[in-house]
Amino acid sequence: MEKSKEVFLMTVGEDMKVEIIEAELKKAGIPLLKKHREGGDYLSIYMGRSMYGVDLYVSEESYGIAREILLDLGITDIEGNPVGERNPEKDGKGHQQNKVQVKMFKVGIFLIFLLWLLLWWRSA
Template sequence: MSKLKLRHLITTGAQEAEMIRALLEDNGIAVIEKHHEVGAYASIYMGFSAFNVELYTSIEDYKKAQELVSELEFVDNQMLNEETESYEQGKEASYYMKTAAKIIIVLFLLISLFIFFYF
């Protein structure tokens, strides 16, 4: 089973994300949405959300999707490029933070076991 590798495309408001998703899906590009905070629940319960939405697409479709999104009038091209770069940097930092948290948890458990058996 191969893993689907995604790449962050853009973070935008809910209404703009809906338009971008429709554009990309009309061009044969699959899109995955990630809502901030309780945005997904708010859109189901109230019909709209005031929270931002992150859009992801596969690595293979990323360039084509970026070209299509950059042609839209309401999307700032500089924001699209900066956001992609900052996401990649944040992804690296979050990986190291997760790894450090795992190490701390394992050390805590080992120390707890040591104290439990020897005291």
């Protein structure tokens, strides 16, 4: 039995929208694979939601049906585009902006840790 190839469907930013998509595709018998971007899966556990979005994948055979279902529901991706209509010019900018956000997040965490360390050292 051959394993089917997974195909990118869309990126969704809201957890509620992911749940709606998952439920609708499940009704049609289409399995859905969710991959959180960057550290999104850890943020989902810690804060209850991710600010990076979730990439959704379906099997290659189910892509057409899944796309039709989501188009009928009027569901759009994280940038407001209909399913399967990604703008390559925006994709590069969005990915670059995402990298900057991650870098700023890491710097912020480092500075908070440094401040905590300094306060701890002064109190000792």
